[in-house]
Amino acid sequence: MAKIFIDGIECEAHPKQTIIQIADGINNGGKQIVDIPRFCYHPALAVAGNCRMCLVEFGLPGRNKDGSPQLDESGNPVIRWMPKLTTACTTEISDGMHVKTHHTSQVVADAQKGVLEFILINHPLDCPICDQAGECPLQQITYKYGPEESRYEFEKVHKPKREKWGTKIVFDGERCINCTRCVRFFDEYTETHELEIVQRGWNNYPALAPDQTPDENRYAMNVIDLCPVGALTSSDHRFNARVWEMSATDTISVADARCSSVRLWVRDNRVMRLTARPNPLVNGFFISDDDRLNYKWINDNRADAPTIKVGNAQQTADWPNAIQKAAELLRRYRPDEIFVLASARASLETNFVVKKFATEILKTQHLDFLRHIEGADDALLIRADKTPNALGCDMLGIAPAAGGISADDLPEAVWSGKIKCVLAIEDTVEEWLSPEVRAKLEALILLPHNLSDALNEADVVLPAATFAEQIGTFLNFEGVLQLARPAKALKHQNRELMKEMALSRWDKHATQFDRWSSEENKIDAKPAWEILCELSGTMGKAFGYQTAREIFAEIATSLSAFNELDYQKLGKIGVKLEGVNV
Ligand code: SF4
Ligand code: SF4
Ligand code: FES
Structure with missing residues (x-):
């Protein structure tokens, strides 16, 4: 096993692993070692290396002419730093590699700021009316690492807005940052090739391939979770609730015997949406659309009171x-x-x-x-x-x-x-x-x-x-035992259950005047x-x-x-x- 050093932290690595995988803790039980911002990289998809957000500096131990390691006066290896930055998602590690991220390198921090400025040149920045606001990697990364304001004074490029990709997905081309995650998902996971990138340069964007629709694809809505911006929204959930109004409970889907791991999003005791939750034992990174859309029965047409x-x-x-x-x-x-x-x-x-x-x-x-x-x-x-x-x-x-x-x-x-x-x-x-x-x-x-x-x-x-209203265990068809946690409260709530319930940012931080939750959505069951x-x-x-x-x-x-x-x-x-x- 090789050793590499990220911001001075020693990490174990296998050949062929990339810097971003090690930083994400692939050999550390999934516990992140260092945060490297990214848009196009996703662990379930092939590497595209197109957004340039994951830039890092790296160097390798120097060698003397006879092949022995070069050492400094204190006996430590001399590191030969590469003259240019590299992308952490595409660069494979080698033994003794040293990496500096934006945490330790001003050059990297400045470069990432520049990348963000480029990405934002044609971005509408309409966060106040964007469904993704509050859970948007572009918004969060810009707050953390981006420029404070735009220097761009010209009209932005216009692209298709509110374009329906079948009945399940709505596309906003101006918010798209061309990371190609959605295209790769259809090419690699479902192998159904519904999407392609059209146009050139800063005019390009993903579009449905001729005669294609994702309606028949029972996994299509995963691209909504995958999209790192608000370019892809769900027809089902669009404009129904802001992220901070909902609590997100880690639980399971009961749509079939797989029991995929999901997150139930609840506002005022109504389930507003269901999203995928990674679980290597059960569903990897994705869920089926049957899982995703299987929640309305929890809210409506309920037997309420004996x-x-x-x-x-x-x-x-x-x-x-x-x-x-x-x-x-x-x-x-x-x-x-x-x-x-x-x-x-x-x-x-x-x-x-x-x-x-x-x-x-x-x-x-x-x-x-x-x-x-x-x-x-x-x-x-x-x-x-x-x-x-x-x-x-x-x-x-x-x-x-x-x-x-x-x-x-x-x-x-x-x-x-x-x-x-x-x-x-x-x-x-x-x-x-x-x-x-x-x-x-x-x-x-x-x-x-x-x-x-x-x-x-x-x-x-x-x-x-x-x-969704109680805690309990379910055994899936492969013998994986999982816990379903309560996401919404009942009228006669067992106080024991309340301890298991997730809270929204709204629950935690809003004043009583900001809240408009009511008792009427609590079911008497x-x-x-x-x-x-x-x-x-x-x-x-x-x-x-x-x-x-x-x-x-x-x-x-x-x-x-x-x-x-x-x-x-x-x-x-x-x-x-x-x-x-x-
Ligand atoms: S995609 Fe993100 S950054 Fe862009 S408008 Fe929506 S929330 Fe804001
Ligand atoms: S729509 Fe989203 S996932 Fe697809 S390329 Fe654009 S930003 Fe990436
Ligand atoms: S995340 Fe590495 S280039 Fe996009």
Whole structure:
């Protein structure tokens, strides 16, 4: 292994690694050693070296004519500095190399200031109305290293504005700095080549290639995250919220069995957008557009407050009464007349409590969960299994016990009158039990996320919190266990959960007059495990869990693959479980 020195800091490096990779901490567990500003470089894309922002000085140890190292009077190697600056993203290291960044070299700092002045010559600088403001590398780097003002007094070059690249992306050519990240993404990651650079000199910009549209590309919206300026915005999120108004919670996507790592951006308890979060164990740097756009159901059409069926109508009830009613119904039937539907959309903690409730309280052998398979796996990230926790359900043993009825056989069992009562947790029953079959049921108790036809028929509805409103673990199809963290608050917020919640800059720094958050977006729902714990108490054997953490601790002691794990150890990227049959 070679040694190089960046601003005097000794770093280990492999041949073929570049200066910027070492500075970014590629051999240091990803912990950055020195910050080098950049626009075109991205670790997931081929090196382009076109923005010139990552300039550094470098030198190599001098050699005597006989090949021995040149030493100064103190016995230290003499460093021969190169006469010109180089780009850190394109320059490969060599043993003994010394590098000076803008932190230690005035020449580099001046050169970077010059590069920024060139980049900004034709840039509109409309930060106050730009969606990227507040998270814009160009804005941040200019504040840190750029010139204070422009010396350019002529009319700027004009390029296409607000150009729709299909239905998902909007392009602003004047903000583009021609870094080519978007072009390289389509060429290298999806290999679909939707973009090309057109025109020459300072008139050039990326444009859709003839007859191309990114609409069919299920990863196209990654270019919005990749773009280091506000040139590419999402049609879905554009002008909906400023960055500083939103809290960003590191969590996971529940769109499919990959459970890609994502960030949920929330303002006033509404999810405003979802962006990619790098995770080498799960999704690399990118997510699918299915992940990115899978959030509106968290805000809208929610089951909000418990209800009890009175006559043919649903009547709002308070939680104790609704739970009392559910307990009464469940007591009315023999164990073999009750079916419990767990959910691959729910956390491990909830499924653990569901199984405990089915076996210890209801004592029924009829327990199962539904698999939601749509289409096929693709070669990149998308999975046909549209649930985030099917492997977790399998590991917990969510399945009918001996003589029990499976989810597939349930419609028949209801039709024949064998099953009279269904308790369904965090899953949709419509696509599995037809209206005619549901009409045969004597009792239907639902713990749903969203409103649906079946809710009108249910005897008791106890609204369940989504993954975005509670903490819990999910096991993806490859056996990576990750933590979903609460991004938005519920009406009856468990105070334990509040500690896990991210805060926005607005939450932290705004005065009370700047805030316009309200209570009205808080949903009256509870984590399903919490509802079942209350139900267990009403039915005579309280489980007594106060937090999801306690449930996870019990899972960790009962399943060997989870041994010695806790939320702390899962961190931001999760843990790949050993010995899991994936
Ligand atoms: S791209 Fe960045 S620097 Fe340019 S206007 Fe938008 S926020 Fe400002
Ligand atoms: S649109 Fe953005 S990502 Fe594409 S070349 Fe321009 S600045 Fe780079
Ligand atoms: S980041 Fe190195 S040239 Fe652009």
